[in-house]
Amino acid sequence: MAQVTRTVRLQTGEDAAKLFGSLDRNAKMLEQTFSVTLVHRTADDGEVLVLSGDEEQALLAEKALLYMRQAAEKADELEEQTVRYIMDTITAGQGKELEHFADDCIAVTIKGKPIKAKTVGQKRYVDAIGQKTIVFGIGPAGTGKTFLAVSMAVKALREHKVSRILLTRPAIEAGEKLGFLPGDLQSKIDPYLRPLYDALYEMLGVETYQKYVEKGIIEIAPLAYMRGRTLDDSFIILDEAQNATPQQMKMFLTRLGFNSKMVITGDLTQTDLPDGQKSGLLVATRILSHIDDIEVHEFTERDVVRHKLVQKIIQAYEKSEQAAAQRAAERKNRRAPQPGTRYIRKKD
Secondary structure (H helix, E strand, O other): OOEEEEEEEEOOHHHHHHHHOHHHHHHHHHHHHHOEEEEEEEEOOEEEEEEEEEHHHHHHHHHHHHHHHHHHOOOOOOOHHHHHHHHHHHHOOOHHHHHOOOOOEEEEOOOOOEEEOOOHHHHHHHHHHHHOOEEEEEOOOOOOHHHHHHHHHHHHHHOOOOOEEEEEEOOOOOOOOHHHOOOOHHHHHHHHHHHHHHHHHHHHOHHHHHHHHHOOOEEEEEHHHHOOOOEOOEEEEEOOHHHOOHHHHHHHHOOEOOOOEEEEEEOOOOOOOOOOOOOHHHHHHHHHOOOOOEEEEEOOHHHOOOOHHHHHHHHHHHHHHHHHHHHHHHHHHHHOOOOOOOOOOOOO
């Protein structure tokens, strides 16, 4: 195929520096992904980036650069994760999804860092939380399910849309019993609630968080403590919901009060319930997804925003589980009698 040249215009040399990244990290990643050459030049009418390579690949690289420029305009630094996500999405032929994914700032951390959606899936999740009363966020580790939900809760509190935040999760162990841990009940359940503490500390700071807890503005408790309550004017988050039983899930959902919002997060591939026990998250999403004002949002491995190896680990496990399921199905088919087969019972 013919070699072509594509040009992307910039406003200043600083724009090029942000796009290229530290030690030209982003530029090298783009060149390797699309097999193109990227050069920064100063023309008579301004700064330009020149792409050279195969016509099809150069066009894809140009699209990636345009979306990278759009993301760079809304951030102090163009993060490696954002660049990699843009390139993966372009390569998968889903570039149009990138048009608005990084538009809005959700909230600001205690250190002044803006929180934004880093993938299309995260953007849709955040939009659903803003629009719906109950949202289920289901997906693998590292997709930001809990952190984004906490960010939206803090935003709602700051904007006086709710008067308190309530966070809960089932106290289900993954191989370790609560009774083996030292201390009183609060000490025993704290390890299971730690991810919620961490998210709140980052959004509010430790001092503000403790002050809100003392005033009852923020409450973190095990799921069992929700029974018998009606939660009005609250932003309620149920984390690790795959470990809730169907009875617990029904109990939790029926706590919803006036002017309240619920977000339920979980990963159905990491259930710690006893063998044979159905997950309340699975049951709830199956029977409630058709109800107005309830949305079930599913993340994929492409929404993982942790280390790039996390995404590869998730993909490897999914591939292994699919292969195991296929082998099990094949063994079952081999054991099943063929149509028309007759069995003759031997005489003694």
